Amino acid sequence: MTTSKTNPREPHSLPYYITDPTPLPSHIPSVPEIGATSAPLLSASYFIGARCAPFNEDFMLCRSQSRSGEIDCLKEGRRVTRCAISVLDDINKNCQAEFRKHWGCLENENHDLSRCRLDEAPLNACVAKFLNLTKVIPNSDGTPINDYETPSFFKNKVKAKYEQ
Amino acid sequence: MIPFEALLPYGVIIIMFGVAGTGMSAAKLLREGGNKPRVHRDAWDKMMMERDMRLTKEYRKQSDEPIAPEEFKTSSVWRASRIWDD
Numbered sequence: 194m195t196t197s198k199t200n201p202r203e204p205h206s207l208p209y210y211i212t213d214p215t216p217l218p219s220h221i222p223s224v225p226e227i228g229a230t231s232a233p234l235l236s237a238s239y240f241i242g243a244r245c246a247p248f249n250e251d252f253m254l255c256r257s258q259s260r261s262g263e264i265d266c267l268k269e270g271r272r273v274t275r276c277a278i279s280v281l282d283d284i285n286k287n288c289q290a291e292f293r294k295h296w297g298c299l300e301n302e303n304h305d306l307s308r309c310r311l312d313e314a315p316l317n318a319c320v321a322k323f324l325n326l327t328k329v330i331p332n333s334d335g336t337p338i339n340d341y342e343t344p345s346f347f348k349n350k351v352k353a354k355y356e357q
Numbered sequence: 358m359i360p361f362e363a364l365l366p367y368g369v370i371i372i373m374f375g376v377a378g379t380g381m382s383a384a385k386l387l388r389e390g391g392n393k394p395r396v397h398r399d400a401w402d403k404m405m406m407e408r409d410m411r412l413t414k415e416y417r418k419q420s421d422e423p424i425a426p427e428e429f430k431t432s433s434v435w436r437a438s439r440i441w442d443d
Contacts, residue, residue, distance in 0.1 A: 206439050
């Protein structure tokens, strides 16, 4: 947020921090929260989007239409959470090594997806094989991305392992 | 032929630069847990890193478990500022 003549700084006063240890009331069904931190979540984000697109869009529509935002959309939010947990569960069961390599690379490279394509290719291939989820760029023509033009020295290795 | 004593100061300068650079790099890696430092952090990155801290209790430690520990549900922290109205 750069301050300038046309964008003066908001006044800051000393912050104090609010915590709230009371749990949700018991009439709201409780779902587990997602335990993945930022790098694994970014790595799995396209696969979560591939499987959970209806729930996510439902939630976003509800949020945009509701008056109070959070309170009206708890049910849709629970569905979103459960679906994302299921995707992460499946990835951990089937493709854990490739997943860990990819998010390890992302964590090293400032969460820049374009710097970790070499580790992303095996992950995409493994997830496409075991989970039938393909990475698709939203708002594009919808071609699935399984293979980011892996270099030829690498392609045969990936192919031999995952695309028999 | 230049006597080797004349090149010793250059060696000292190069070694000092090397030690300084290595020391800085090692200090940064030690802080970030073996990764390169995060740069160009925007509000989203700051929010996610704060969430990571709440999940794993360590700076830049990641976890890929699907389900969070139970205390994560009530560990959120909101920042407010005081308003004096007098």
